[in-house]
Amino acid sequence: MATTATRVTLDTPAAEFRLPATDGKTYALNDVAGEKGTVVVFICNHCPYVKAVIDRMVADARVLMSEGVGFCGDLLERCGELSRRTHLRI
Numbered sequence: 001m002a003t004t005a006t007r008v009t010l011d012t013p014a015a016e017f018r019l020p021a022t023d024g025k026t027y028a029l030n031d032v033a034g035e036k037g038t039v040v041v042f043i044c045n046h047c048p049y050v051k052a053v054i055d056r057m058v059a060d061a062r063v064l065m066s067e068g069v070g071f072c073g074d075l076l077e078r079c080g081e082l083s084r085r086t087h088l089r090i
Contacts, residue, residue, distance in 0.1 A: 014038065019074060027072065034070030044076045 018028045032038060041057070043050045050057075061071040 014040065032070045032072040034065065034068050036068040038070035038072075039064060041071075041073045042076060043073055 014029055014033075016029055018026050020026050029038070032040075039061070043054075043057075045051075057073075064071050
């Protein structure tokens with residue numbers, strides 16, 4: 001299904017969120033935010049592209065986090081269905 005992405009201007013404040021994590025906890029934006037910024041990715045574990053780049057994404061996330069940039073992912077377990085989401089903390 002084709003979709004059109006919405007452009008977001010850098011430095012746009014993020015909306016508050018609370019998402020359940022794989023460790024049984026719930027995380028809010030303030031829990032994952034970094035001093036220098038925050039990256040939030042929405043991924044699907046069934047997507048061939050995600051499968052191809054996940055190791056690189058984890059490595060990049062660790063580098064970013066070591067430099068003060070928060071990083072978290074929202075795993076869409078059923079692509080196209082936003083009703084069930086699981087928050088990943090790398």
